[in-house]
Amino acid sequence: MQINDKRNSLVKHANKTYRRRARSEIRNIAIHHSATTSGSAEAFARYHVNQLDWPGVAYHYVINKDGSIDLCHDPEVVSYHVGNSNGRALGICMVGDFRTQTLDAPQRNAALELVKNLINDFNLTVDDVWGHIEFPGYSWKPCPSINMEQFRSSLREAGSPTSSPINNIPSQPSPRQIISRGDRGDDVKTIQQKLADLGFNPGPIDGIFGPLTVDAVERFQRSARIGVDGVVGPETRSALENYEATTDPVEHGAPSDEPDQREEQYLGEQRRMLRLIRPMMRGEDVIQVQEKVGALIDGVYGPATERSVMAFQRRNNLTVDGIVGPLTWRALDATNGNVPVYERILSLQTPMMRGDDVRHVQQALNVQVDGIFGPNTERAVREFQRQAGITVDGIVGPQTWNRLF
Ligand SMILES: [Zn+2]
Structure with missing residues (x-):
């Protein structure tokens, strides 16, 4: 692993400095992409300091496409990259925009090796390695746009430790002590409200334990470092009661990396971002999209729907990433399902067919x-x-x- 120490060479703010923390406060590793097709630690530092007026570059490490790694900060430095979670996270940024580019082997392997070492150094587990999007409050942000489950699987295969299994679940819980997908009622509503208060947006507070609630429970469980199963049992209940609302103050007006003019659009978009993930996303919103893009309507965001969304994005001159974010939602709103109608068989002929x-x-x-x-x-x-x-x-x-x- 080739690490270049750039801690003293990158641009820093003339009179601002990041606060520092004890190493023991580090509980997570945050994975980012730069959301730019190229870049470097130097360029990011200039942007964060000169344009955003931050104390220094956002990330602790930058991983270049060739697999070389730049060390930018001591781990004790609390830099800005995951908002309210800055205080507990180390930030790693892979140069690239993985909405449109592929993460190639040299960079991916360097990331895996670095993360594996950091897990050991800071006594963490694979389950503490989160994509930016998996941090509370960031479910709208397509960062790092790689499959984090796969990334964590690779870490497990490489022998990194995982968190301990759940224990201490009482053997005979009373009926409604456990609620899960499909349940309805006021107790579901209470849980949804609690999740919303803590920043794990569960969608509408409607007393129905649907896929959005499952998703929010899972994000909460990951954040609370308990077993991740999307089910609210005694352990999750007590974790919800005792969860310390992130104590770290927001340290910047726009506490985020890669800020751009789209940030406001993302924050203003109430509908969830739809994309191909496993398990696949389901719901009314998926059906709406399928109707508009002319995909088979089954309410499941699978590969065929993704393909149709990409075709729709291409037709509408949007970024072709198969992700239904604010811009795609807007374009979908503006369309009446303008799927072109089939007229005739098209093939290579002489003279060539036109139309x-x-x-x-x-x-x-x-x-x-x-x-x-x-x-x-x-x-x-x-x-x-x-x-x-x-x-x-x-x-x-x-x-x-x-x-x-
Ligand atoms: Zn990010």
């Missing part, structure tokens, strides 16, 4: 949009068919059309 339907296909396939069905378009159709697991013939018939739109 708006060809244009739609090209847009959906992300190839040059000229309205002419040429060899490039045919190749893209074949590639799409291969990925979709349907007959690979380069011809857009009803089946391929429906998959595209």
Whole structure:
């Protein structure tokens, strides 16, 4: 592991300094991406200090695409990167925008090795390694846009310790001591209110233990370092009672890394962000999206829905990430399910076929949009068919059309 010590070379604020903490206060490792396709510790430091007026760079470590690692702060430094959780977290930023880029092996392996070492150094477990989005109050933020469950699995496979299993659950709890998915009632409402008060937004406080509540309970359990199962039993109840509302004051007006003009839009968007995760997201909002993008309507945000969302984003000149965030929600609001209608079989012919339907296909396939069905378009159709697991013939018939739109 190659670590370059940049603690004394990065730009710092002329008269502000980050506060320091005891090493024992470190309870989490936060994983970020820079949300920029390129970058460096130096560039981030300049941005955070010169543009945002922060005491120094946001992160403790920056991992470059080649796998080299830059050390930016002592672990004792409480820098700004996860808002109210800054006091308990070490920040690691991987250079890249993983909404659109892939995390390649050198960088991923460096991240795994660094995190593994930090887990040992600070007496943490794999379950203390969270993506930015998994911190309280950040469920709207697509950072680091990698699959954190997979990342943690890789750490476990590499032999890092996991948290101890749940014990001490009374053997005969009374009926409503345990509530879980599908339950309804005032006690569910009370739990939802409590979760909301603590910053783990469970969606509407409606007394129905649905997927949003499960999600909030799981985020809370992870944060409270208890067993993560999405079920409210005695342990979770007592953790909810005793949870110390994050004592760290918000240390900055916009306590976040990668702040940009979209931040306000994200905060103003009440609907949850939909994306392909495991377990898959379910609900009325998924159905709404499926109706608008012309996907099969089953209320489950699976790979086919993601593909249709990406095609929709492509048609609407949005970032094609398959994530329904505020901008995509807005574009969906503005559409009346403007899915193009199938008219005819499209294929490579002489002379080549032309038309708006060809244009739609090209847009959906992300190839040059000229309205002419040429060899490039045919190749893209074949590639799409291969990925979709349907007959690979380069011809857009009803089946391929429906998959595209
Ligand atoms: Zn982040």
